Amino acid sequence: MADAPRASVAAPRPLRADARRNFEAVLASAKDSFADNGPDASLEDIARRAGVGIATLYRNFPTRSSLIEAVYFDEVEALCRTAEDLAELPPWDALVAWLRRFVAYLATKRALIEGLNRDSEMFRSAKDAMYGTSEPLLTRAQASGDVRADVGIEDMMFLVHGIMSVNYSTDEQRERVLGLALDGLRPPRVTAGSETR
DSSP: OOOOOOOOOSOOOOSSHHHHHHHHHHHHHHHHHHHHHOTTOOHHHHHHHHTSOHHHHHHHOSSHHHHHHHHHHHHHHHHHHHHHHGGGSOHHHHHHHHHHHHHHHHHHHHHHHHTSOTTSHHHHHHHHHHHHHHHHHHHHHHHTTSSOTTOOHHHHHHHHHHHHTSOOSSHHHHHHHHHHHHHHHSOOOOOTTSOOO
16 A cells, blocks of 8 residues: 655745745755854845845745744755655665764754744644654664664664764764664674674
8 A cells, every 4th residue: 555645844835936936045045044154044144145135035934933944844844855765775775874864954953943843733743754754764674684673763863863962073973973873773693603792
């Protein structure tokens, strides 16, 4: 049976082509500005970088919070699409590729997440969407024997969030710690004449 289509968590786009272009330009500019300057980035600068007037920004995003939410949920949507696109890879490769994409997402969105209402229905929907699209990758990797059977989706998410709660001195150090965590997802090896190790 085919899976039910996943509900989108991204902000709805305007229907008119010119309005949609402006919406996308503001959203792309906001992503860059928030990544560079955090959630307090200048809205005037965002509009200028998008090539639109401040009135156009406010027409699409009436408040700073609505713009932050749109950027965040658009990124969640892209992350969910990534999970779906990886389904053709071998199970372990697909899971690792998604976890690396998730780590990159968390690295750039930490400041935005702090500016969100985590009790909102939309935030819960985004979390459900991330869990719902990544869980099949975990299940496939477990079915192939690449991942321990006792690992649940929350375990995996907590593992990644724990890794990303640390300020690393270099990207290489973060990558090394992620590699250690990925090794921990693997089933214990059994060698002839020995206990599991």
